[in-house]
Structure formats: structure tokens, C-alpha cells
Amino acid sequence: RKEVEQDPGPFNVPEGATVAFNCTYSNSASQSFFWYRQDCRKEPKLLMSVYSSGNEDGRFTAQLNRASQYISLLIRDSKLSDSATYLCVVNLSGGSYIPTFGRGTSLIVHP
Amino acid sequence: EAQVTQNPRYLITVTGKKLTVTCSQNMNHEYMSWYRQDPGLGLRQIYYSMNVEVTDKGDVPEGYKVSRKEKRNFPLILESPSPNQTSLYFCASSKGIWSGANVLTFGAGSRLTVL
Numbered sequence: 753r754k755e756v757e758q759d760p761g762p763f764n765v766p767e768g769a770t771v772a773f774n775c776t777y778s779n780s781a782s783q784s785f786f787w788y789r790q791d792c793r794k795e796p797k798l799l800m801s802v803y804s805s806g807n808e809d810g811r812f813t814a815q816l817n818r819a820s821q822y823i824s825l826l827i828r829d830s831k832l833s834d835s836a837t838y839l840c841v842v843n844l845s846g847g848s849y850i851p852t853f854g855r856g857t858s859l860i861v862h863p
Numbered sequence: 864e865a866q867v868t869q870n871p872r873y874l875i876t877v878t879g880k881k882l883t884v885t886c887s888q889n890m891n892h893e894y895m896s897w898y899r900q901d902p903g904l905g906l907r908q909i910y911y912s913m914n915v916e917v918t919d920k921g922d923v924p925e926g927y928k929v930s931r932k933e934k935r936n937f938p939l940i941l942e943s944p945s946p947n948q949t950s951l952y953f954c955a956s957s958k959g960i961w962s963g964a965n966v967l968t969f970g971a972g973s974r975l976t977v978l
Binding site for chain 1: 896898903904905906907908911921922951953960962965966967968969970971972974
């Protein structure tokens with residue numbers, strides 16, 4: 753079983769829609785969680801960190817469920833510019849440091 | 864501007880011809896790492912370094928070497944490239960590895976083709 757799993761999609765949604773992605777992780781000792789955004793052939797960029805209490809940044813909401821070992825990303829009022837691949841990243845803190853990336857979920861927002 | 868700079872951005876080479884991809888960051892970050900990204904496989908870590916003169920293997924280190932002689936630089940060396948090393952490579956850095964400091968900043972990527 754892969755350590756971090758994401759549905760690759762693509763998720764095809766119209767502008768203005770609400771869309772949610774989940775990411776499951778296998779290591780219960782994971783400490784840090786992030787969502788990165790990657791545009792085609794470009795570098796990943798941090799979208800938001802995911803905190804235990806959940807956090808919101810404008811149209812984006814991230815949540816962590818430690819009991820079920822998944823994180824989620826909710827995008828409200830989707831824009832054309834939200835079209836990208838969204839990468840889930842899970843870290844163990846301390847010791848060897850190898851952030852584990854999910855394979856990404858592709859989002860396509862159409863007019 | 865705070866950034867991670869990789870060079871070259873694009874390279875076509877032949878099997879066995881040694882090459883180096885440079886990576887430099889101007890943020891005084893302790894942690895630096897290299898990833899390769901292949902279709903369907905996502906980002907996989909090759910090597911990482913938690914400080915000067917400290918390097919460790921990631922998930923896919925075979926065929927690669929790195930060095931960290933200075934804090935700002937972390938070159939990736941392919942001593943004898945092979946076609947299966949054709950990939951998109953990213954260098955990344957972060958302030959540290961503890962929570963709150965482990966957000967990665969990536970370079971723009973280096974697309975390598977080995978014929």
C-alpha cells in the first residue's frame with residue numbers, strides 16, 4: 753500500500769462549483785501535512801499547511817482527520833485559474849526526513 | 864527575491880556522459896533535497912541534506928550523488944547517466960525539518976533527457 757494515496761482524477765467541474773479532494777496516509781506517526789499546487793510542468797508551490805483544528809484561506813479549506821488518517825481540501829466557488837494538480841504531502845518529524853508526496857489530483861475547471 | 868535556482872533547466876545528453884545539475888538557494892535554509900518526477904509516479908526523493916556535509920539517501924538514490932560543501936549549494940551529480948534517468952528533476956529547500964519550518968520551496972525544475 754502506498755504511503756500517501758490520492759485519487760488522480762481528473763475532476764472536471766464548472767466554474768463556481770465546490771470540489772473536495774481527500775488524501776489518505778498510512779503512517780500514524782505523521783506529524784506535518786500540506787497541500788501543494790502544481791501547474792503543468794512547473795514546480796510545486798505551497799497552497800496551505802493543514803492544522804489539526806482545520807484551517808481556511810479564502811476559498812480553500814483544509815482539514816485533518818487523524819483517527820481515519822486522511823486530509824482533505826475543499827475549494828469553493830471554483831475559478832478557471834484553479835485548474836492544476838493538487839499534491840498532498842505528509843511528513844514525519846525528526847530523524848530521517850523524507851516528505852512523502854501523493855501522486856496528485858488533477859482538477860480541471862471549465863467555463 | 865527568495866528563491867531556489869536550478870541549472871540547467873533543460874538538458875539532452877547521452878548515456879554515460881557525466882553531468883551535474885546545480886541547485887542554489889538564497890534563504891539560508893538548513894535543509895535541501897532533490898526529487899524526480901515521472902508520469903504516474905509522482906515526486907520521489909533522491910537525496911536530502913539537513914546541513915553542510917550531512918547528506919542522506921531518499922527513496923531512489925541509485926545512480927545519483929550529491930554533495931553539500933556550502934549551505935547554499937546542493938548539486939546533483941549523475942556519474943554515468945542512463946535512459947531510465949530521463950525525468951523532471953526538482954531541487955527544494957526548507958528552513959528546517961521541524962513543524963513550522965518544513966515548508967518546501969522548489970526550484971523551477973530541470974528536464975533531463977538521456978539518449
